Amino acid sequence: MSFNIAQTSRMYRLPPYVFAQVNALKMERRRAGEDIIDLGMGNPDLPTPKHIIDKLVEAVQKGHNHRYSASRGITKLREAIARWYDRRYGVDIDPETEAVVTIGAKEGLSHLVLALISPGHVVFSPNPTYPIHPYSAIIAGGDVRSIPIGTDRNFLEDLEHATKQTWPRPRLLIISYPHNPTTAVVEVDFFHRIVEFARENHLMVIHDLAYADLTFDGYKAPSFLQVPGAKDVGVEFFSLSKSYSMAGWRVGFCVGNQEMVAALTRIKSYLDYGVFQPIQIASIIALNEDQNCVNEIVSIYESRRDVLVEGLNRVGWQMEKPKGTMFVWARIPEQFRSMGSVEFAKYLIEEAKVAVSPGLGFGEYGDEYVRFALVENEMRTRQAIRGIRRAIQK
Numbered sequence: 001m002s003f004n005i006a007q008t009s010r011m012y013r014l015p016p017y018v019f020a021q022v023n024a025l026k027m028e029r030r031r032a033g034e035d036i037i038d039l040g041m042g043n044p045d046l047p048t049p050k051h052i053i054d055k056l057v058e059a060v061q062k063g064h065n066h067r068y069s070a071s072r073g074i075t076k077l078r079e080a081i082a083r084w085y086d087r088r089y090g091v092d093i094d095p096e097t098e099a100v101v102t103i104g105a106k107e108g109l110s111h112l113v114l115a116l117i118s119p120g121h122v123v124f125s126p127n128p129t130y131p132i133h134p135y136s137a138i139i140a141g142g143d144v145r146s147i148p149i150g151t152d153r154n155f156l157e158d159l160e161h162a163t164k165q166t167w168p169r170p171r172l173l174i175i176s177y178p179h180n181p182t183t184a185v186v187e188v189d190f191f192h193r194i195v196e197f198a199r200e201n202h203l204m205v206i207h208d209l210a211y212a213d214l215t216f217d218g219y220k221a222p223s224f225l226q227v228p229g230a231k232d233v234g235v236e237f238f239s240l241s242k243s244y245s246m247a248g249w250r251v252g253f254c255v256g257n258q259e260m261v262a263a264l265t266r267i268k269s270y271l272d273y274g275v276f277q278p279i280q281i282a283s284i285i286a287l288n289e290d291q292n293c294v295n296e297i298v299s300i301y302e303s304r305r306d307v308l309v310e311g312l313n314r315v316g317w318q319m320e321k322p323k324g325t326m327f328v329w330a331r332i333p334e335q336f337r338s339m340g341s342v343e344f345a346k347y348l349i350e351e352a353k354v355a356v357s358p359g360l361g362f363g364e365y366g367d368e369y370v371r372f373a374l375v376e377n378e379m380r381t382r383q384a385i386r387g388i389r390r391a392i393q394k
Helices: 009-013 018-031 050-060 075-089 104-116 132-139 155-164 188-200 258-271 277-288 292-314 334-339 341-352 378-392
Strands: 099-102 122-127 143-148 170-175 204-208 234-239 252-256 327-331 369-373
Touching: 009 132, 018 341, 050 277, 075 099, 075 252, 075 277, 099 104, 099 258, 104 132, 104 170, 104 204, 104 234, 104 252, 104 258, 122 132, 122 155, 132 143, 132 170, 143 155, 155 170, 155 188, 170 188, 188 204, 234 258, 252 258, 292 327, 292 378, 334 341, 341 369, 341 378
Parallel strands: 122 143, 122 170, 170 204, 204 234
Antiparallel strands: 099 252, 234 252, 327 369
16 A cells, blocks of 8 residues: 655655765675775764763663653753853853753754744755755745855855845744854854844744864854843754764753743653653763863864865865864865766765765755765775875876
8 A cells, every 4th residue: 555655745845865876876885895985974983982981881770760751851961051051151051941952953953943833934044054954944844945155155145135035034044153064164243143133033043053162273163142132032052972972872952042942842742751861861971071072082073184185185176174063065176066966976986985975965055065074084084085086186
């Protein structure tokens, strides 16, 4: 019996997964015995710091931690989140009304949008960007208006222009800095203008701060909530996935505007019983204790960035070093640009034995780019560079 599920309104509006074509070719080549270096998916390869694992193991041994937990997160974790924000950004967070623990930032963001958006509501999202940002609105039945992002664009000017041309008026803006995939970074003045813009246009804001710590060359990423009045218009998400190399643990949080936090808390109460409690307890240790482990993780990513970018520049693929994220966003060399990002990514698998993410998977404005993830050690990265040299000089 066929139910034609693909024709339901939400499924119909989700496009085919662009990355699937590249992933299928990668797996085909691996099954054939080829050594494909995977710099595609941003899946952290570094182990979680030992003191966090030790706390998880200790908590797992206690039977009462195996019961259902609190959907919004246990009190001590929400208190740790508030202290973390105070230490880092001087931002006061009420752990009772302005913080909710999520099953990673992706789950929290998508469920918050589901709570905020109804069919017909307009959501502004950068393009290219992390796919869940625009598609959370599509899943919720909303309409997405893309705002181009890139070195040749002024995002704030484009945002104002789009607002003047959009009816009905936009309800929500989703942004993320340091930005995946473009690696764009901003200073706190940018967020001042975003808050002002949101006030003037009665717009809610979601800021995804997943790469808060993954910054290089002395740059420090600001928090959206550092701006006076930011909590009046929006919230911020953070994930422990990258800073603490806890990607598979699936834990993050949302902080900020009380009404938006309450909306997420309410919808989550119907959908889940929270993160496994030993993981929450270990997350308290991650946020509260010595942060040298974060510095060590960031140092490894910075070293990998240097090896990759300097190596690719030497072999003729010119690009700048990013100041943030665990990625390198590289414009396709001119002689291959007409191929588009999907075919070029396939070409790199065939000729260089290297997998990257095609820029088209992040939006149509990304089709002249590919994204490298810094998820291989320096030896493997150098091997990838040698393969790429053969491919682009062929």
